[in-house]
Amino acid sequence: xxxxxxxxxxxxxxxxxxGYNAFSYHDISAALDIKNAAVHYHFPKKTDLAVAILQSxxxxxxKILEKNKYDNxxxxxKAFLKVYADSYKHSMVCLVGGMAAEFHSFEAPVQKELKAxxxxxxxxxxxxxxxxxxEKVFAFKETPRTKALxxxxxxxxxxxxxRIMGKKEFTDIYQAVIKDIAA
Amino acid sequence: xxxxxxxxxxxxxxxxxxGYNAFSYHDISAALDIKNAAVHYHFPKKTDLAVAILQSxxxxxxKILEKNKYDNxxxxxKAFLKVYADSYKHSMVCLVGGMAAEFHSFEAPVQKELKAxxxxxxxxxxxxxxxxxxEKVFAFKETPRTKALxxxxxxxxxxxxxRIMGKKEFTDIYQAVIKDIAA
DNA sequence: GTCTATATTCCGATAGAC
DNA sequence: GTCTATCGGAATATAGAC
Numbered sequence: 001x002x003x004x005x006x007x008x009x010x011x012x013x014x015x016x017x018x019g020y021n022a023f024s025y026h027d028i029s030a031a032l033d034i035k036n037a038a039v040h041y042h043f044p045k046k047t048d049l050a051v052a053i054l055q056s057x058x059x060x061x062x063k064i065l066e067k068n069k070y071d072n073x074x075x076x077x078k079a080f081l082k083v084y085a086d087s088y089k090h091s092m093v094c095l096v097g098g099m100a101a102e103f104h105s106f107e108a109p110v111q112k113e114l115k116a117x118x119x120x121x122x123x124x125x126x127x128x129x130x131x132x133x134x135e136k137v138f139a140f141k142e143t144p145r146t147k148a149l150x151x152x153x154x155x156x157x158x159x160x161x162x163r164i165m166g167k168k169e170f171t172d173i174y175q176a177v178i179k180d181i182a183a
Numbered sequence: 184x185x186x187x188x189x190x191x192x193x194x195x196x197x198x199x200x201x202g203y204n205a206f207s208y209h210d211i212s213a214a215l216d217i218k219n220a221a222v223h224y225h226f227p228k229k230t231d232l233a234v235a236i237l238q239s240x241x242x243x244x245x246k247i248l249e250k251n252k253y254d255n256x257x258x259x260x261k262a263f264l265k266v267y268a269d270s271y272k273h274s275m276v277c278l279v280g281g282m283a284a285e286f287h288s289f290e291a292p293v294q295k296e297l298k299a300x301x302x303x304x305x306x307x308x309x310x311x312x313x314x315x316x317x318e319k320v321f322a323f324k325e326t327p328r329t330k331a332l333x334x335x336x337x338x339x340x341x342x343x344x345x346r347i348m349g350k351k352e353f354t355d356i357y358q359a360v361i362k363d364i365a366a
Numbered sequence: 367g368t369c370t371a372t373a374t375t376c377c378g379a380t381a382g383a384c
Numbered sequence: 385g386t387c388t389a390t391c392g393g394a395a396t397a398t399a400g401a402c
Contacts, residue, residue, distance in 0.1 A: 003367080021204035022288035024395055038368050040397065093284060100343030101276055101284035105205035111347075118347050141363075146355050153340035153356060154333055160283030161336060164294075164301050172329050173336060180324075186385080207377055221386050223379065 004042045006032055012053045016092035020050060020102050047107045054113040057095050058120060065124045073132030077181070080125060081174065084155040088170045091163060096121070097156035122148050129181070139183035151177055187225045189215055195236045199275035203233060203285050230290045237296040240278050241303060248307045256315030260364070263308060264357065267338040271353045274346060279304070280339035305331050312364070322366035334360055 001009075010031055014023035025039045025046070043049035064083065070076045087094055096118045103111060126148035132138030140147045154177050162170035184192075190211055197206035208222045208229070226232035247266065253259045270277055279301045286294060309331035315321030323330045337360050345353035 018288040019202065019204055019285035021202055022285055025397090026395075034367095035369060036396090037370080037398085041367060044397080046396070096347070097280075097340060097343055098284040100340075100347055101281040102202035102205055103346050105201040115347050118344060122344075122348075142359050146359050149341070149344065149352055149356050150337055150359060153338075153344060154336045155340075156343065157280060157283075157336035157339040158332070160280055160339065161301060161305075161332065163286050164279070164283055164298050165305075169332055173332050176325050176329050176333060208379090209377075217385095218387060219378090220380085220388080224385060227379080229378070 003032070003034065003038070007039060007042055007049070008053055008056055011049050012057065012095065013092070015050075015053065016087070016095055016098050020099060021105060047110055050106065050110045051113050054095070054099075054110070054117055058113075058117045061117065061121055061124070065121075065128075072137065073128055073135050074137050074182070076128045077132065077138075077178075080128060081155065081178070084159060084170075085174060087159055088162060088174075093159045093163060094156050097160060122152055125152055132181070137183055138181050140181060147181075151181070186215070186217065186221070190222055190225055190232070191236055191239055194232050195240065195278060196275070198233075198236065199270070199278055199281050203282060204288060230293055233289065233293045234296050237278070237282075237293070237300055241296070241300045244300065244304055244307070248304075248311075255320065256311055256318050257320050257365070259311045260315065260321075260361075263311060264338065264361070267342060267353075268357060270342055271345060271357075276342045276346060277339050280343060305335055308335055315364070320366055321364050323364060330364075334364070 007028055010028050011023075014027060025036050029036045029039050039049075043052060064079055065076075068079065070079060084094060096114065099106070099110075099114055103114070106114070122145070126144040129138060129140065129147050129151075130144035133140065133144070142150065154173050158170045158173040162168075193211055193214055194206075197210060208219050212219045212222050222232075226235060247262055248259075251262065253262060267277060279297065282289070282293075282297055286297070289297070305328070309327040312321060312323065312330050312334075313327035316323065316327070325333065337356050341353045341356040345351075
């Protein structure tokens with residue numbers, strides 16, 4: 001992995017653990033055993049780093065939701081939800097939910113990139129839900145878009161509540177969501 | 184309103200708009216036209232301010248959910264949900280969801296107080312849901328606790344998504360939640 | 367591409383006068 | 385209870401050598 005990639009991975013981890021405004025370039029340089037200035041070489045401003053992290057998150061989402069092939073809508077949904085289950089394992093919140101809290105402290109390019117990611121994710125989830133309903137493996141009374149919003153908000157905030165309470169809130173919610181949708 | 188109260192109100196506003204680590208004592212002193220040192224007189228450390236804000240949020244919740252009297256479970260639920268609808272009007276996220284993102288940057292007393300608030304809220308919501316089901320005005324297949332987690336995560340993250348996307352996500356989710364529960 | 371060194375700004379916090 | 389003044393530290397960021 002290149003230094004640039006290592007910075008991106010660590011930066012995302014730090015945002016999802018402590019928040020964007022709670023980590024510094026020093027946190028990154030110390031962990032990677034390089035100097036502050038080396039980080040600034042790759043990402044001159046912190047805003048540049050934030051934008052790049054969001055773009056890599058976006059690309060990762062595309063890979064999971066479009067590049068990979070799945071046999072049916074249920075497998076697609078499970079692949080979608082697995083992202084949140086993995087976050088849970090590492091006690092991280094999701095990037096979108098975490099950054100939403102600090103939204104108004106971001107510069108415009110970061111806000112724009114964040115918006116692109118969350119719009120992409122909710123639209124793809126709506127597609128999956130609609131497809132599953134046509135296949136008669138999913139059942140729900142809302143529109144696909146509204147149901148997608150309900151599911152994604154369950155996941156985002158489940159990670160946040162679990163972190164605070166730590167009493168299996170995430171697992172409860174995760175299982176309830178799947179059970180609710182499966183026809 | 185005393186200066187102390189004004190600081191508390193403004194501090195909460197700033198957390199919910201920009202995030203805890205994105206505002207400074209200067210932001211508060213400038214807005215209230217007092218000096219930095221005056222804020223430190225009331226809340227020596229920023230941690231003290233955070234704890235006090237969470238305590239006032241906790242007390243407000245108790246007032247809404249226990250001190251007030253409601254005719255039935257539906258009115259109680261609507262009073263509960265109204266808190267989130269009011270946040271939406273002022274484009275603020277809820278205190279719990281916002282602070283969850285920065286959880287691991289807080290000192291222990293703040294984490295403890297945050298936990299107390301969220302535990303209280305979810306328990307009272309579970310009570311409301313259980314009561315409504317007994318009255319046969321609510322219908323849901325999950326346990327009251329799990330359904331409470333589903334509803335509260337919908338509300339918390341709906342405010343976060345709305346802030347990012349700004350395309351009536353909150354209203355969609357809000358109405359879908361009520362429609363879903365009403366028997 | 368990484369380093370040393372440093373500029374600059376800001377923040378949390380405190381001492382002591384009024 | 386609020387002020388002036390200031391300290392110490394940390395954060396973002398840059399200049400210039402290697």
